Amino acid sequence: xVKVTQSSRYLVKRTGEKVFLECVQDMDHENxxxxxxxxxxxxxxxxxxxxxxxxxxxxxxxxxSVSREKKERFSLILESASTNQTSMYLCASILGPxxxxxxxxxxxxxxx
Amino acid sequence: xxxxxxxSGPLSVPEGAIASLNCTYSDRGSQSxxxxxxxxxxxxxxxxxxxxxxxxxxxxxTAQLNKASQxxxxxxxxxxxxxxxxxxxxxxxxxxxxxxxxxxGTRLFVKA
Numbered sequence: 001x002v003k004v005t006q007s008s009r010y011l012v013k014r015t016g017e018k019v020f021l022e023c024v025q026d027m028d029h030e031n032x033x034x035x036x037x038x039x040x041x042x043x044x045x046x047x048x049x050x051x052x053x054x055x056x057x058x059x060x061x062x063x064x065s066v067s068r069e070k071k072e073r074f075s076l077i078l079e080s081a082s083t084n085q086t087s088m089y090l091c092a093s094i095l096g097p098x099x100x101x102x103x104x105x106x107x108x109x110x111x112x
Numbered sequence: 113x114x115x116x117x118x119x120s121g122p123l124s125v126p127e128g129a130i131a132s133l134n135c136t137y138s139d140r141g142s143q144s145x146x147x148x149x150x151x152x153x154x155x156x157x158x159x160x161x162x163x164x165x166x167x168x169x170x171x172x173x174t175a176q177l178n179k180a181s182q183x184x185x186x187x188x189x190x191x192x193x194x195x196x197x198x199x200x201x202x203x204x205x206x207x208x209x210x211x212x213x214x215x216x217g218t219r220l221f222v223k224a
Contacts, residue, residue, distance in 0.1 A: 031210075033211070033212075035214075040120070040216065041216065042200070042214050042215060042216030042217055043156075043200070043214040045211060048211060058211070090155055090156075094212070096210075099144075100146060100158040100161060101146075101156075101158075101202075101212055103155035103156050103157070104155060105154075105155055106154070106155045
């Protein structure tokens with residue numbers, strides 16, 4: 001059974017903290033994605049990666065960075081958390097362009 | 113203009129009725145089309161995908177694609193209260209790399 005896991009389901013951090021969100025997939029997929037989801041705005045792409053050590057900016061990369069040191073692991077980093085980064089964060093991986101995305105369970109991050 | 117547009121709803125149908133969900137997209141180079149279902153607080157799960165013009169049926173679900181009109185729809189027959197969720201339309205595009213563009217989703221309520 002395919003699986004994408006995320007390090008935390010719920011996270012509460014303070015403004016200015018550095019936050020790490022980790023995602024691991026066991027499907028040997030090369031392509032991984034980080035989204036945030038907010039009410040009324042849908043899923044917005046933050047960053048994606050086509051291969052180890054490769055990364056591409058999505059639609060809303062400001063305030064975020066990513067790391068892909070191993071094929072199975074894709075980390076999202078909030079360098080200095082702010083309250084407007086309170087959101088649901090979803091990681092996904094995909095086999096190829098015509099295939100479905102497999103999503104992790106999501107991390108609900110609250111920045112106070 | 114948003115790349116993938118859906119009516120946000122809510123769409124309310126009685127149990128046993130047909131629910132019709134619609135989606136339009138802007139990129140004529142789009143290659144693949146997906147419908148995801150998302151329950152509140154959960155991550156999206158794929159329910160249908162379609163690549164070619166026409167209809168594709170899977171159980172109570174039928175996806176319809178019209179590339180000339182840039183239109184994709186999802187029909188749910190014999191709607192059940194358990195179908196109540198947000199339905200996300202997604203389009204796969206190849207832009208040098210590839211990514212999936214999601215609509216904001218349509219909320220469906222099936223009344224018992």
